[in-house]
Every structure is written in structure tokens, then in C-alpha cells.
Amino acid sequence: MANPTIKDVAKMANVSIATVSLVIHDHKRISRVTKQKVLEAIERLNYYPSRSARGLVSQKTGNIGFILTNDHFLRTEPFYTNIFIGTEFEARENELYVLLTTVDSNFKDSDPLPRFILERNVDGIIIAGKVPSILTEKLCDFNLPLIFVDFQPVKRNCPVVVVDNNLGGKMATNHLIEYGHKNIGFVGGDIDHPSISERYKGYTAAMEQAKLTLNKNFIDFVEDYPARTNGFQAASRLFKNNKDITAVFACNDAMALGIIDYLKDNGKRVPEDVSVIGFDDVVSENSNGPSLSTIRVPKMEMGVEAMKLMSSFLKEGINHNKKVLVPVELIIRNSTQKI
Amino acid sequence: MANPTIKDVAKMANVSIATVSLVIHDHKRISRVTKQKVLEAIERLNYYPSRSARGLVSQKTGNIGFILTNDHFLRTEPFYTNIFIGTEFEARENELYVLLTTVDSNFKDSDPLPRFILERNVDGIIIAGKVPSILTEKLCDFNLPLIFVDFQPVKRNCPVVVVDNNLGGKMATNHLIEYGHKNIGFVGGDIDHPSISERYKGYTAAMEQAKLTLNKNFIDFVEDYPARTNGFQAASRLFKNNKDITAVFACNDAMALGIIDYLKDNGKRVPEDVSVIGFDDVVSENSNGPSLSTIRVPKMEMGVEAMKLMSSFLKEGINHNKKVLVPVELIIRNSTQKI
DNA sequence: CATAATTAGTTAAACGTTTAACTAAGGACA
DNA sequence: TGTCCTTAGTTAAACGTTTAACTAATTATG
Numbered sequence: 166m167a168n169p170t171i172k173d174v175a176k177m178a179n180v181s182i183a184t185v186s187l188v189i190h191d192h193k194r195i196s197r198v199t200k201q202k203v204l205e206a207i208e209r210l211n212y213y214p215s216r217s218a219r220g221l222v223s224q225k226t227g228n229i230g231f232i233l234t235n236d237h238f239l240r241t242e243p244f245y246t247n248i249f250i251g252t253e254f255e256a257r258e259n260e261l262y263v264l265l266t267t268v269d270s271n272f273k274d275s276d277p278l279p280r281f282i283l284e285r286n287v288d289g290i291i292i293a294g295k296v297p298s299i300l301t302e303k304l305c306d307f308n309l310p311l312i313f314v315d316f317q318p319v320k321r322n323c324p325v326v327v328v329d330n331n332l333g334g335k336m337a338t339n340h341l342i343e344y345g346h347k348n349i350g351f352v353g354g355d356i357d358h359p360s361i362s363e364r365y366k367g368y369t370a371a372m373e374q375a376k377l378t379l380n381k382n383f384i385d386f387v388e389d390y391p392a393r394t395n396g397f398q399a400a401s402r403l404f405k406n407n408k409d410i411t412a413v414f415a416c417n418d419a420m421a422l423g424i425i426d427y428l429k430d431n432g433k434r435v436p437e438d439v440s441v442i443g444f445d446d447v448v449s450e451n452s453n454g455p456s457l458s459t460i461r462v463p464k465m466e467m468g469v470e471a472m473k474l475m476s477s478f479l480k481e482g483i484n485h486n487k488k489v490l491v492p493v494e495l496i497i498r499n500s501t502q503k504i
Numbered sequence: 505m506a507n508p509t510i511k512d513v514a515k516m517a518n519v520s521i522a523t524v525s526l527v528i529h530d531h532k533r534i535s536r537v538t539k540q541k542v543l544e545a546i547e548r549l550n551y552y553p554s555r556s557a558r559g560l561v562s563q564k565t566g567n568i569g570f571i572l573t574n575d576h577f578l579r580t581e582p583f584y585t586n587i588f589i590g591t592e593f594e595a596r597e598n599e600l601y602v603l604l605t606t607v608d609s610n611f612k613d614s615d616p617l618p619r620f621i622l623e624r625n626v627d628g629i630i631i632a633g634k635v636p637s638i639l640t641e642k643l644c645d646f647n648l649p650l651i652f653v654d655f656q657p658v659k660r661n662c663p664v665v666v667v668d669n670n671l672g673g674k675m676a677t678n679h680l681i682e683y684g685h686k687n688i689g690f691v692g693g694d695i696d697h698p699s700i701s702e703r704y705k706g707y708t709a710a711m712e713q714a715k716l717t718l719n720k721n722f723i724d725f726v727e728d729y730p731a732r733t734n735g736f737q738a739a740s741r742l743f744k745n746n747k748d749i750t751a752v753f754a755c756n757d758a759m760a761l762g763i764i765d766y767l768k769d770n771g772k773r774v775p776e777d778v779s780v781i782g783f784d785d786v787v788s789e790n791s792n793g794p795s796l797s798t799i800r801v802p803k804m805e806m807g808v809e810a811m812k813l814m815s816s817f818l819k820e821g822i823n824h825n826k827k828v829l830v831p832v833e834l835i836i837r838n839s840t841q842k843i
Numbered sequence: 844c845a846t847a848a849t850t851a852g853t854t855a856a857a858c859g860t861t862t863a864a865c866t867a868a869g870g871a872c873a
Numbered sequence: 874t875g876t877c878c879t880t881a882g883t884t885a886a887a888c889g890t891t892t893a894a895c896t897a898a899t900t901a902t903g
Contacts, residue, residue: 168624170860171860172859180883181882181883181884182860182861182880182883183862183884183885184881184883186860186861186862187861190861194881194882195878195881195882198882198883199881199882212881213622213624214623214859214860215860216559216620216624216625217556217557217559217624217625217857217858218560218812218858218859218861219623219860220552220555220556221556221557221860221861221887221888221890222887222888223815223860223861223888224888226556227625238589243582246585250577253604257606260619262604262625264603266596267596280599283551283552284552284555285507285554285837286555286556286566286601341856370866420511441882447661462833508891520852520853520854521853522853522854522855523851523852523893524892525890525891526851526891526892530889533850533851533852535851538851553890554888554889554890556888557889557890557891558891559889560858560859560860560888560889560891561891562890562891563858615901659898675871779877
């Protein structure tokens with residue numbers, strides 16, 4: 166049969182459609198023999214309930230929306246892609262599907278919300294990375310479960326999966342300090358971004374703890390997206406006036422690569438003359454040549470954790486406003502060395 | 505109102521729900537004034553039709569399934585991820601969503617099909633990369649539109665988006681030939697894979713055209729997945745007995761990197777002693793150090809093209825069994841040089 | 844002027860489930 | 874023996890749309 170429905174099963178098993186439905190949901194009011202009879206019919210007809218019909222009456226779609234900004238989506242760095250893959254992975258374990266969409270990086274009040282929300286086509290929403298707070302506000306009105314990953318909104322108190330950026334910043338800086346560096350630069354992106362400010366705080370904390378002077382000239386923040394070319398620019402500013410910097414901690418790998426580009430262009434060797442460490446570990450997999458020391462962020466795991474929070478909330482209904490802090494790891498490769 | 509339905513709109517506009525539906529579908533039987541009245545009510549109530557209800561009656565879900573194998577999914581190479589991203593991108597242009605799932609690389613007849621098919625939760629399926637033919641057979645039974653990307657099934661005649669692998673293989677080989685190389689090795693993966701065999705054919709064609717002898721000892725196929733470590737292994741076999749190879753064309757970038765790993769470990773310099781060229785261009789974005797010459801494959805565009813085929817089929821219903829051949833591009837970087 | 848055709852809308856069935864409320868048949872109990 | 878529980882199932886409404894078939898009013902046609 167083309168597409169058997171619950172009616173076909175009921176007919177074949179000689180019961181009402183309600184009975185079939187109850188069997189599917191393993192309801193206790195059904196006797197052993199009837200259950201068996203129905204299950205056989207289901208098997209023989211190769212019947213599966215229609216998602217649309219189910220969704221209509223139960224108001225559950227089995228879909229989770231995944232939102233990130235254009236910027237994060239289009240940058241080819243696989244950072245958010247890997248988080249997404251993680252959610253996909255865990256979704257499958259829980260019989261869910263993920264609908265991905267993007268919103269403009271400067272979402273306005275008048276902009277339409279993602280279609281899957283308006284059409285009530287998701288049971289919950291995972292938001293990855295920094296999004297405009299106006300968006301967060303609007304999403305909250307839909308009372309759909311909302312989970313943030315790699316970004317903690319300031320106002321709202323939602324379950325969140327974040328990297329221990331502060332610790333990571335400390336680890337990166339301490340690694341350079343342990344290698345004997347004293348004049349350690351920092352290159353950051355938008356300081357308003359929680360992740361970046363936390364990494365910066367880790368840097369300053371480590372420096373202070375080691376009783377190293379925090380030289381303002383050794384610190385550079387770019388306003389733009391923290392991309393490779395901006396790392397290059399930042400390095401040019403940094404090294405023009407500070408010939409004595411021997412190590413730089415970049416707030417992410419892309420900027421670290423830009424810094425290395427600059428140093429090479431200007432006759433400095435990495436790591437012989439200058440050590441450089443990044444953050445995120447997005448370079449490793451398919452790279453060639455001297456590799457980048459960095460702080461690894463478990464991107465897939467973050468997605469997995471976010472989806473776990475979502476799924477347990479949907480099943481158990483407890484909104485344990487949890488904050489999952491995923492661990493970071495120092496990865497020492499060939500862009501840092503002892504002084 | 506929490507979730508306005510078509511009834512609420514009808515009541516507010518003083519018409520029947522049918523009229524509201526007709527307005528939504530821009531049916532011509534509705535007068536200008538009524539249409540205006542209804543649109544206002546829709547606007548004021550902030551009404552959007554429910555996807556589930558719509559799906560139930562129209563038998564259209566607005567979702568497209570995207571299937572690839574575990575292997576392709578779990579390998580961290582961003583090849584298929586980028587194709588997926590491309591489908592996502594184009595999906596949004598066409599008011600569609602993409603449901604991603606994987607199947608086992610050796611899918612058996614008894615394995616269950618992806619849930620979104622059984623639950624009738626997709627309007628079409630895009631299959632990325634090589635999948636077991638038994639899966640293709642089973643999928644065909646559902647008469648859902650089926651589009652293949654980066655893989656052309658042998659038996660079935662479906663619309664397909666593929667790379668011009670043959671041309672790419674020629675381009676890579678010709679590049680080495682133009683650089684003066686004569687003893688050019690080839691490292692391939694599973695020769696049964698259409699993409700790989702095409703690349704190999706391109707290699708042999710270019711060699712023959714240049715009247716270079718095809719030395720069987722210069723050619724190595726690995727049986728396993730064409731990954732970095734396997735490239736290393738292949739190189740070790742190749743160079744053990746053939747000291748005079750000056751250039752290698754690897755069937756993909758991952759193997760090329762493995763070959764470079766081997767050469768470095770054995771005191772050979774790339775490109776000074778041996779030139780190496782890959783295929784796919786998956787290394788570029790975030791790499792460091794001497795970069796890999798390769799044949800670029802427009803991964804995102806492939807996804808876009810596949811979704812375009814799907815969307816136009818769903819709209820116009822013409823199954824123009826098209827074969828879209830996406831162009832490749834020679835990217836000369838620092839892993840190849842003139843002899 | 845009667846009839847046909849057109850226009851603009853309504854009615855009602857259908858899509859395939861879930862589930863609250865009901866029922867019928869036994870058995871337990873006073 | 875009549876009443877009350879249980880047990881195991883059924884009935885029917887509901888979910889929110891789409892759309893074929895219908896209707897009523899207006900306009901065109903012979």
C-alpha cells in the first residue's frame with residue numbers, strides 16, 4: 166500500500182483507530198493479545214504515523230530551531246558549523262530534527278522572525294553565538310524553550326552552554342609565561358562580546374598573578390569581526406611601536422594566523438622570534454606547515470550539550486536554568502617556544 | 505492573542521475561513537476590498553498559518569531531507585558540510601528547510617530508512633556523496649523527488665550535480681607536466697568510487713596526451729577511506745621503490761597532506777624535491793605555512809545547485825533529469841614548483 | 844424578459860492523528 | 874441478587890488548514 170494510515174492498520178487488526186493509537190503509545194489499557202495483533206498489522210503494512218497529523222493534534226513538531234547570525238554563518242571558520250553538527254548528532258539520539266536558519270547580525274525590531282517560529286514548526290530554539298538582544302526579547306515572547314550556546318545573554322536567564330573563556334585565557338597566557346615570556350601582547354576583537362572580554366580578563370588575571378606589568382601598548386582591540394586580516398592589522402599596530410614583544414595571545418585562531426602573516430611579512434620568525442597562541446582550535450584538522458598552539462574548544466560537544474538540555478527539558482519539563490561550562494584544553498604546537 | 509488561527513482572522517474580518525485561505529493563496533476569486541479587509545486582520549492579529557495543519561491537508565511539508573553516510577559526516581573535512589551549507593542557503597531562498605540525517609556507510613536491506621521519510625516529513629531528498637546502491641533502490645520506491653550531489657548512481661537516472669572530476673584530474677596533471685615533471689605519481693582511494701576513478705582517468709589521459717609513460721609503479725590506490733594517514737602510507741609504498749618520482753597528484757587534499765607528511769619525515773622538501781598537488785581545496789581557509797596547490801571544487805555552489813534542481817522540480821514539476829557539471833579551478837600555491 | 848454566464852463568496856468534507864469521555868462485560872462484595 | 878469496581882476497548886471531538894462543490898447575486902446574452 167502506498168501510504169498506509171492508522172485506519173488501514175485498524176481495519177487489518179479489527180480494532181478501532183483509537184486502539185491503534187494507544188498501542189503506538191504503549192498505553193496500559195490495552196491487553197497483551199490486542200497489542201500483539203495491532204503490532205503485527207503495523208509491521209505487515211509497514212505503517213508509520215504521519216508527522217504532520219501528529220503535529221497538528223499534539224502541538225509537537227519534533228523539530229528544534231537553530232539560529233545564528235549571518236556573520237557567524239558565512240565566515241568559513243567551522244566553529245559554529247561544528248556546534249551545529251553537534252546538535253544534529255544529539256538530535257538524532259532523541260528523535261528530533263534541527264532546522265537551521267540565520268538572522269541578520271543587526272536584527273531590527275521590524276525584521277520578521279524566523280519562519281519556523283511563526284509557523285509553529287519547532288518545539289524549541291537553540292541560539293548559537295552572540296545575537297542582538299532585541300531578538301532575544303522577541304523570542305522570549307513565544308514561550309518556546311530557549312537555549313543559548315557560546316553566548317550568555319545579559320538580561321534573560323536561560324539555560325546556557327558556554328566555554329570557560331576566562332580559564333582558557335589564563336591557560337594561554339600562563340603557557341606563554343611558563344615559556345619565559347614577559348612582554349606578552351593581547352589582540353582581541355569586540356570587547357563587548359562576552360567571550361572576548363572573558364578571554365581578556367583571563368589574560369590580565371594571569372599577568373597580574375605572575376606579577377608582570379600590564380602594558381597598555383601591548384593590547385589591541387579591533388572593532389570589526391575578529392578575522393585573519395584584522396589580526397594582520399592589529400599586529401602591524403602592535404609591533405610598530407613595541408619592538409620588545411616576544412609573545413602574543415590572540416583571542417581566536419583566525420586573528421592568530423593574521424598575526425603570523427604579519428610577522429612573516431616583516432622578517433620575523435614564528436616561533437623563534439615571536440611566539441603566538443590562538444584560541445578555538447579551528448586550524449588543526451587539515452593544516453599544513455608549522456602548526457598553531459591554541460586553546461581547544463570542544464565545539465561538537467557544545468552542540469551536544471545544548472541539545473541535551475533541550476531534549477531533557479522537552480521530556481521532563483524541568484527548566485533547571487542550567488549553565489553548562491564546557492572545558493577547554495591547552496594545545497601546544499609549533500607556534501610557541503621557550504625564550 | 506497567543507496563537508491566532510485562521511478562525512480568529514475570519515471572525516475579525518467577518519468572512520468565512522475559506523475566504524481567508526483563498527486570500528492567503530492569492531486566489532483570483534476574491535474581490536479587492538475583501539482581500540484588503542482580510543489582510544488587515546492578518547496583520548493585526550499577526551497571523552501565520554500553522555505548518556502542521558497545512559502539511560496535513562496539502563501533503564507538503566516544506567522540508568527537504570539531506571542524506572549522507574556516517575563516514576562522510578564524521579570525517580572532519582568540511583567537504584560535505586559545505587555542500588550542506590549550500591543547500592541550506594538555497595533552501596532559505598525557496599522557503600524550505602533542510603533535515604539532515606546520516607545512514608550507515610554499509611546500509612543493509614534490513615536497516616530502517618531515515619525517519620523523515622517514513623513519517624512523510626520531507627517533500628524531496630538530496631543525497632550527498634556515495635551511498636550504498638541498496639539504499640538508492642529503496643528510496644526510489646517512495647516516489648519522492650531524488651537529487652544526487654557529488655555522486656552519480658550507476659543504475660538510476662536521477663538529476664545529478666557533480667564535479668567535472670575528469671577535467672580536474674587533467675588540469676592537476678597538466679599543471680605538473682607544464683612545470684616540467686615527467687615522473688608523476690598518482691595516489692588514489694577506492695577506485696570504485698566514480699569521483700576517484702574519473703580523477704584517475706584525467707591523470708592517465710593527460711599523461712598519454714603528453715606522451716609520458718604511465719608507470720604502474722607510480723600509481724597507488726588505498727582501499728580505505730582516502731584520509732591523511734592513508735596518504736602517508738601510500739607515499740611510503742610509492743617512494744620506497746621509486747626514488748625518481750618528482751611530483752605526485754593525490755586524489756584529494758587529505759591524502760596530499762599525508763604525502764607531504766611522509767616526505768618531510770623522510771628528509772624531502774616540498775616543493776623543492778617533490779611537488780604535490782591535491783584535489784578539493786579543503787585546506788585553504790585557515791591554514792598556516794606552505795600552502796597546498798590543488799583543484800578547487802565549489803562545494804557551496806554544489807549544494808546550491810542541488811537545491812535549485814529540487815526547488816524547481818517541486819514548483820514546476822518538470823523532472824529534466826539534468827546533469828549539472830560544476831566547474832573546477834586550478835589553484836597554484838606553494839606545494840608545486842618548476843623542475 | 845427568461846436564461847445563461849460570471850463573480851464573489853460560503854459550506855462542508857477531508858487530511859491523519861490524539862485523547863477525553865463513554866460503554867460493555869466481567870468479577871468482587873455486601 | 875443488585876451494586877460497585879475494574880478492565881479493555883470504542884466513540885467522537887478536536888487540531889488548523891485546503892479545496893471541491895455549492896449558492897446567491899449580479900451581469901451579459903439571445
